[in-house]
Amino acid sequence: MEYRENKVEFKFGGGYRLVSGVFEIEDFSISEGEDPKNKNKIGGRLECNSDGIFNFSVGRHGSAKVAKWFNEKVAAGKTTFNHTAGELNFAFLGKLTLIIKKNETELTCTFYNVALAQGHTGTDRNNWWFGGLHCLNMATNKVSCIGILAGHEQDNVVDFTCHRGGNAVNEITIESVKTFRVAGTNWMKHLRTPVTINNLVLPGSHDAGMSETHHANPAGLGDTLSKTQELSIGLQLECGSRYFDIRVDYDHDELVTCHRTNAMGANGQTFKSVLDQTKSFLEAYPSEFAILKFSHIRQYGDHHASDTEAKIDAMLNDYQSFLFTSVDAAVDLGFVDIDRVRGKMIIVCDYDLFINPSKGRFRYSDSGAGVQSPNLTVFDKYSSTNSYETMRNDQFDKWNDNAGLGRQTLFLLSWTLTPTILIDPSVWEVAKTANEKLPSALYNRIIDQRKPKPNIVYIDYMNEDLALEIIKYNQFKSA
Known part of the structure; x- marks a missing residue:
């Protein structure tokens, strides 16, 4: 030799x-x-x-x-x-x-x-x-x-x-x-196609409607521990986020987003403003789409989830032309080509009432939840800790076991920390730590270790710099 x-x-x-x-x-x-x-x-x-x-x-x-x-x-x-x-x-x-x-x-x-x-x-x-x-x-x-x-x-x-x-x-x-330039506003325009939804790496916004707080309980503390975003849904879309965690209540005579446990917490953006801003964004950038996940419908006291779900369904009728629909009731959204959904909201609901794919109301399910024939299944398990190291290790273990593009179950990397009452002053204080470490964590796992990519990277306090750090792991076409 x-x-x-x-x-x-x-x-x-x-x-x-x-x-x-x-x-x-x-x-x-x-x-x-x-x-x-x-x-x-x-x-x-x-x-x-x-x-x-x-x-x-x-x-x-x-x-x-x-x-x-x-x-x-x-x-x-x-x-x-x-x-x-x-x-x-x-x-x-x-x-x-x-x-x-x-x-x-x-x-x-x-x-x-x-x-x-x-x-x-x-x-x-x-x-x-x-x-x-x-x-x-x-x-x-x-x-x-x-x-x-x-x-x-x-x-x-x-x-x-x-x-x-x-x-x-x-x-x-x-x-x-x-x-x-791949910008947050129209990054899907540059994707190499054909490609299905389950082969994308999407920035996702946790508790997406909580860029503002109203009717907090307790006042002050409820505000700081419920505010999870700095930017409205419309601005998060412009940053590049495409998967939104929308939690809904009917409170003070209107549908609102919320972050609550029983009586505690706060309301956020109105539900109508979420839909209006998404519609306006899709009109301006028809190459894009947005997945809106409706869950955590409030059931407490005289707040009845079934009544709220009926009001959600009625309001969606006003946006029907902007909803992705399917005549196939059993459609698996993960395997849908993105060219079919450009310019559309994809509405997925974590409840049974009013599910009708032909009208754009699809059934969501967490993996292992036992939902029959869901249209979108996501492995979404947060770490419930204020410790960055504990969250990172837990999410990496879940990543090892569940990630991979092109699968029936999408893997969501829940890169969020949960503040501890009376210890952590706000969501922002713990989110800063997680967000600062996200780019190097993604690089180390995807590039250095060549791990399968996550489908959704879920964060608090979405901004364009962070969104682009996630978006860049997609496949882009030539200029």
Whole structure:
């Protein structure tokens, strides 16, 4: 066995030039016996300068085992060759960061789950493969590769057109660089389609109607412990949230959102304002949709849940044209293509009365609740603690056991803390801790540990920065 210098070169067109680059190894497969000194490790870093050359130190021997590993990790349509590999010498999966410059503008472009591999051609030349989980074959020997952009005045996503095949066997040519902005207002416009609801990663707003408080009990304390959001439903939608926890009561002669336990707690936005703001948002951004989950209908004293549910149903009639409907009463909403629901509210109710999919009233169920034939099932179990470490560990355990896109049961990561009365002054004080740690937690789990993605990430005090940290784990199409 002999260690070889296996050099792959990135070249740029379109007036861009490379400043430097880093490839961080996250997973790999090497033919048996071709790295006896274990030079290549998960977490290892390869660097290049402006010449664009990464050098992988490993022996060369083609094997079907490495090719099988590569084919299982990266679908054929996500490589420039658009077919599976037969034999490969080695294959690496990792994070590729390239700093590029055009005129005086310097951009940092980060691509997750990029695949670099080496095989050999019929003429016995060592031939490099390129692709990745966020790439899509678009033409002969080309892929569109979507990454995260930093350094641009406005845009936050970058699209490289990468060419490998028909050029030098170790050359990856970046033929074009396009940038665009994925904003909270219309991020679904940029999704790679077709895609079903259960294959999305959605920002979700916990106790979404509680950006304001009214009729609190006890006064003062009821306000601070019931207020869970700073922004109205309409502004949360503009930030990028698409899944809303709406708890409803009929109080003081109107339907209201609420956060209450028996007599304690407070009212929030009016129910009508929730629907009006959602309607206005969908009129302005018809590429989007919003899931409104109605639950925790108040049953206390002279507040009867069945009466409130009847009033909800009656009010929904005024918004009928904005409700997603289905003639299939047994439809599983998770498997619905998003193109069918754009511009619509998806109403899911955690109660039996007035369920009618043909009118846009769908049955919701928590997983394991025993509901017969629900239209949407979600694993949603909060940690009921004010300790960040306890919540994190509990939610990670639930993540390990229940997460994964494309499933019948959606997994909701409940990234919320519950304040303790007389110890924690407000929801805001505990939410700050959880929210500050969310971006690194998602990155560590999804990118570093390659865990299955959650369907919904549920937070208090939604804002656009946090929403975009969740949204970026979706698959976006080329610019």
